[in-house]
Amino acid sequence: MDEYKGKSLSWRVTDGIVELRLDRAPANEIGLAMLEDLERFISALPALESKASALILYSEQKAGFSAGADLRELYTQAQKMEATAAARGIREFLNRIHAVLNRLDTSPLTTIAAVHGVCFGGGFELALVCDLIIADKMARFCFPELRLGLIPGFGGIPRLKRDLGNAVIRDLLLTGRSINATKALAVGLASQVAAEGEALRLARATAAQVTKFDRNTAAAAKQFIKPLPTEDLQREIELFCELFSRPAVMEGLRKFVEDASAHPYLP
């Protein structure tokens, strides 16, 4: 399927470049709808990989790349279930999203995330599976999970460990603060910073560059330099599931969901 338009995303292939557009209002929250659409994309990926060299992920939503997991959906669903069922549901969701992200991570295509606005939590983890992050000057990156008594659960920690120094990871995780594009570039998280509104254009220019190289050679090089941290990814799932069972988490989710103030995204 060279083109597809779903409820929360769409994709197309043009000139050897796959473009995956995230488009779920208000901020591409990753819940069941997005997961199902991403799974559809993964199913189509082998065919797309046979006719492309690069994949660009970007967002059509003004708020940003993605604000992360759909916490409202998570809270609402968890509230309806007794604890054991909720725990099982969380684990199943994590296994599914990990399967999607791992497949994207190991795609032979050179993957580029064009990030603007908020790139938080699960959204940050989606960007991290990409080979390159091109950050709009107004992008912000954040792992706010500690505010909810959790850790990132979509593979963020193992991927950060693969890409960045431990001190930067500790700063992001333990303070829960967001960093801007300038900082992201300085620490090696972003490979380029774009003027406001220009990240997608730069991503397309980068992708066009990538298409000049032999696809099989690029795929072999990527496999060599970008191992999938399989063991750590599994450990992260286990730790997340253990933390999720604590009462503080539901209380944190409740506060976020019921926050009527202007400030839910601030620490």
Place this chain on the structure above:
Amino acid sequence: MRTIEQTTEEILALAATHFKVPRAGLQAGDDFYKKLGIDSLQALELLTRLENHFGVELPDYEVQGVSDFHTLATRIQARL
């Protein structure tokens, strides 16, 4: 080095420009959420613009509980 008054004025001017409100209508003691009509995502946008403008990093926990321009200016001033 900028004085706190200069920093405050630059914040007010930047906020007025980017959120399209009259500069004359903004005072240092104003609640920027209410005056600019913004939510927390837009507050992060303001934070980013201020960081870029002043060339500083301002961790968002530093603006926890901050809602007026003057206090925001003191947080930025502390990093100049």
